[in-house]
Amino acid sequence: MKWETVIGLETHAQLSTRSKIFSGAPIAFGAAPNTQACEVDIALPGVLPVLNRGAVERAIRFGLAVGGRINPRSVFARKNYFYPDLPKGYQISQYELPIVVGGTLEIVVGDQQKTVHLTRAHLEEDAGKSLHEDFHGMTGIDLNRAGTPLLEIVSEPDLRSSAEAVAYAKTLHALVRWIDICDGNMQEGSFRCDANVSVRPAGSDKLGTRCEIKNLNSFRFLERAIEYEVRRQIEVLEDGGRIVQETRLYDPDRDETRPMRSKEDAMDYRYFPDPDLLPLEVSRQWLEEIQAKMPALPQARQAAFRLRGLSAYDALLLVGSREIADYFERMTAGADPSVAKLCANWINGALSAKLNDAGIDISQSRISAAQLRGLVDRIADGTISGKIAKDVFDAMWAGEGDPDTIIEKRGLRQISDSGEIQKIVNQVIAANPQQVADYRSGKEKAFNSLVGQVMKATKGKANPAQVNSLLKQKLGGS
Amino acid sequence: MLNFTVKQLAVELAARRLSSVEVTQYFIKRINALGKALNAFISVDEEQSLASARAADQLLAAGKGGPLTGIPLAHKDIFCTKGWLTTCGSKILSNFVAPYDAHVIERFNQAGAVIAGKTNMDEFAMGSSNETSFYGPVQNPWDTAAVPGGSSGGSAAAVAARLAPAATGTDTGGSIRQPAAFTGTCGLKPTYGVVSRYGMIAFASSLDQGGPFAKTAEDLALMLNVMAGFDARDSTSLQREPEDYTRELAQPLQGLRIGLPAEFFAAGLASDVARAVDAAIAEFRRLGCETVEVRLPNMRLSVPVYYVLAPAEASSNLARFDGVRYGYRAPEYSDLLDMYCKTRAQGFGAEVKRRILIGTYVLSHGYYDAYYIKAQKLRRLIAQDFAEAFRRCDVIMGPTTPTTAFNLGEKAGDPVQMYLSDIYTIAVNLAGLPGMSIPAGFGDGNRPVGLQLIGNYFGEAKMLNAAHQYQQVTGWHLEMPASVRSEAP
Secondary structure (H helix, E strand, O other): OOEEEEEEEEEEEEOOOOEOOOOOOEOOOOOOOOOOOOOOOOOOOOOOOOOOHHHHHHHHHHHHHOOOEEOOEEOEEEEEOOOOOOOOOEEEEEOOOOOEEOOEEEEEEOOEEEEEEEEEEEEEEOOOEEEOOOOOOOOEEEOOOOOOEEEEEEEOOOEOOHHHHHHHHHHHHHHHHHOOOOOOOOOOOOEEEEEEEEEEEOOOOOOOOOEEEEEEOOHHHHHHHHHHHHHHHHHHHHOOOOOOOEEEEEEOOOOEEEEEEEOOOOOOOOOEEOOOOOOEEOOHHHHHHHHHOOOOOHHHHHHHHHHOOOOHHHHHHHOOOHHHHHHHHHHOOOOOHHHHHHHHHHHHHHHHHHHHHHOOOHHHOOOOHHHHHHHHHHHHOOOOOHHHHHHHHHHHHOOOOOHHHHHHHHOOOOEOOHHHHHHHHHHHHHHOHHHHHHHHOOOOHHHHHHHHHHHHHOOOOEOHHHHHHHHHHHHOOO | OOOOOHHHHHHHHHOOOOOHHHHHHHHHHHHHHHHHHHOOEEEOOHHHHHHHHHHHHHHHHOOOOOOOOOOEEEEEOOEOOOOOEOOOOOHHHOOOEOOOOOHHHHHHHHOOOEEEEEEOOOHHHOOOOOOOOOOOOOOEOOEOOEOOOOOOHHHHHHHHOOOOOEEEEEEOOOOOHHHHHHHOOEEEEOOOOOEOOOOEOOOOOOOOEEEEEEOOHHHHHHHHHHHEOOOOOOOOOOOOOOOOOOOOOOOOOOOOEEEEEHHHHOOOOOHHHHHHHHHHHHHHHHOOOEEEEEOOOOHHHHHHHHHHHHHHHHHHHHHHOOOOOOOOOOOOOOOHHHHHHHHHHHHOOHHHHHHHHHHHHHHOOOOHHHHHHHHHHHHHHHHHHHHHHOOOOOEEEEEOOOOOOOEOOOOOOOHHHHHHOOOOOHHHHHHOOOEEEEEEEEOHHHOEEEEEEEEOOOOHHHHHHHHHHHHHHOOHHHOOOHHHOOOOO
């Protein structure tokens, strides 16, 4: 039987506020345990929550970016359960009335574009951490993270493969950083996903029983966990079994998912509106103020780049982050489409590779947009060939200065003087009678070998187009 | 000094005829002598109190005193008080020394008031007799066989026995007004949101409101002037211009319209209470007030509505008492769940457990709509009744309680009877309105009767005006129990 995979993601993005969502305590990752927790965070008797406006603004920015509806009135609710790292015995979240409803995200998988629908996005507070190591049979509690603002973004079950899930997660990850609401640091847990996975016979329109895989904090784990889970579910079903609705945990060491708790022992969270917080009202004026401060969104900038002659794929890569898009725009100021296309190739190719190797962001690039444009201009005006340009680029990365300086210093200027090239062509023809004969007898390959000889003799500086035409003339070709 | 009002003490202090140290010592001696038997206090810390008194004397000497500077006040043990044991009447907080001050305590500290001690109360303010306290019941100074009411029983008894000139309390369903009525004192619950709840240990967040106890309406106004005001740390605190609650005290009552809800005078009201309340209303008529009958048809639903909503909120509010970070933890347990279970089983008393169970039940999946949502809808209907009534009157009056103070142990075994003792006060909390109780004579067995005044939103000054004018022509508020009349501390 053919099976279809159905996936929905719940993503927790930690909002980049300075203080917590319901207290004034600072948020600093990696601080000594319990030093970033005030009386509200540790839930002393009598303390009360006060909503951080900055967290709400970030949630609204997200809602606007995905074209969702911003609820003019949303409600904070208490999700009640006992756990030592949950100081109040309840988590303040949004339940029936979230701040953002609906919205969509465009993703690209291979050459396919797809619209993923969002169910909702709501504000909530994070819990603390339980530390099970180093306490000799006891558990340590660190409440630094307690009260950190989170935006939980819930997608519809629109995704049909692990590749789509990863593309969605990456697009979302880029978006939250694009609109400055989350630093996206996955190692520190600032962006983490839970995946709801089910399978069904291809063509069926009824959803299968799903399992939720918790806390996937890298794109690779997300991909592998889904792939494992899909295989597992298909095996169970093909063996005549049935899927039990449950929460599962992905173990990256063993590359498998394991049951955490079943639906039967699912907790009753006894949600009810938090009486300590008034309903959250978003006025039209506030919404307009936030709207006015929104940056141009990736889709808009991608469309603008395509109007400058770029392919959809190139344009998509350039909106991977706002910094990349800005770099491209600085680099292509006043450039015509052919130069813009070259610029995109250099950013998405050589520069991106170098940045990846160095593990740094484009804002930390050792080559500025102006410098890289200088290099592209030298290619466009024929001063150097694309091949030589690679060497110049490496030298620029190594800190040897502007492209012009490097070209001059190393004598890399392309030879376009036809007299000089003619001389070398003559020498090469004289020195390689066999290849000349081969070519003349119809072996096209021999021609390439002759071109190579000329390029070698000029240390790659000859203008390849000129070499071609002069050789052909000389050999009596077309 | 025994029967001095806050106002009178302030005059003596300002004139330096008395020092705060003298006044404080006087009342602490009375607390130690009389308070022990009454069991009105959980904590007394003479050293800390006298240190504040000395600081107050310096302020007074420098002529920088305010209306409450140097006055010793008794605070309900529900207010977190830095450096003081703050138990909320519970074993689970029996070792909890608060590391911060509640907003109310902060305000009194800024005003230069002295903390005379922390008063006994029903555990987590759940009770109407002060019998649910881990620290034992409080006796009513008027009759030691009687309860002082609850949950602010210790504060009411302290003012009634003249162990402190004034006190603080909290009122979720009548916990200030009912004990005030039972002890012949004045108590006021402000409009919801007027007094910050920051640092006031939560019972039912949407109903809880702090307020003062005193001997006179005028003293209540002075206390409220300090307690009230916006606090950014409480999201339900109302952002309003500060008001002087004494400003209308002297106004004549000519033409004041008093609403008398038929439901307050129906079956269930004891005849001795009815007589005293009728007499008080007659007095108001003599002062020039008009009376009109009003209807509160949904008031009968207020007790069941309250006993869905208050336990629901409480079940969640009390989840933080889990033995993990502070407070009592069971000495022996096998694992985390066992620690939670034993800590809470041993740390909470029966009434608190009952309400946590009720609250957990009504919030459970499948019951939430039938109980919690339904109760919220009825709550709005009850508030609408009052809105309707206030179209026809300025202040509502009636009995605070259906009977005078009942005996210790009399209702302890029957929660429903106990809950019904708050039948006239609960609706006021559900509507978020201000209410107060003032002494209006005595019923059978010389037990005090309280007259309840209910104001419209932010109608505190109007209520205080009516009560003050009544107290200018009557003397019930100056009566003292025989056992405490000796001037010697």
